[in-house]
Amino acid sequence: MKGCLVCVFVFLVASRAFFEEVGAAGECGKTPIRSAATSLSPCLSSARNVRAKVPPTCCTKVGALISTAPKCLCAVLLSPLAKQAGINPAIAITIPKRCKIKNRRAGKKCGRYVVP
Numbered sequence: 001m002k003g004c005l006v007c008v009f010v011f012l013v014a015s016r017a018f019f020e021e022v023g024a025a026g027e028c029g030k031t032p033i034r035s036a037a038t039s040l041s042p043c044l045s046s047a048r049n050v051r052a053k054v055p056p057t058c059c060t061k062v063g064a065l066i067s068t069a070p071k072c073l074c075a076v077l078l079s080p081l082a083k084q085a086g087i088n089p090a091i092a093i094t095i096p097k098r099c100k101i102k103n104r105r106a107g108k109k110c111g112r113y114v115v116p
Contacts, residue, residue, distance in 0.1 A: 027075035029068070036065065036072050037081045044085060047077075047092035059099035066096060066104055074110035089113055 028036040040047075043058035065073050073096075076082060077089045090113055096104035097116045105115050 027069065028072035031069075031072075033072075033075060033079055034081060036069075037076045037079060037085075040065070040076060043092070043095055044087070046095055046098070047082075047085075047087040050091045050094060054095055054098045058095065059101070062095055062099055063101050066101060070105055077113075078111045 026033065039061055040058070042055050042061060045052045046054040046058055062073065077087065077092045082089065082092070089111065093110055093113045094116055097106075108115050
């Protein structure tokens with residue numbers, strides 16, 4: 001009987017933690033990372049090629065993301081979605097500088113990369 005009660009208790013605690021984690025905000029706030037990544041689609045060519053011109057729409061989206069959820073950009077760049085899209089994180093991390101965004105997190109680490 002005690003063993004059964006312990007199992008039920010452990011299950012309830014584990015399921016509550018699971019549901020709290022699902023409802024919690026991540027690096028991108030309540031926005032799913034897939035949506036954040038999709039919003040950055042104007043940046044695709046610039047995230048693959050350092051010589052590609054960064055479109056103004058990309059700069060606008062990146063600037064907005066940095067001001068609302070600065071850690072989200074890093075999370076998107078290091079996500080499996082970015083890898084599937086052919087994004088090179090070492091190049092993509094330079095986009096805020098190439099856009100001349102002043103409030104970027106220069107000097108901060110994003111995985112193994114440092115924001116220029």
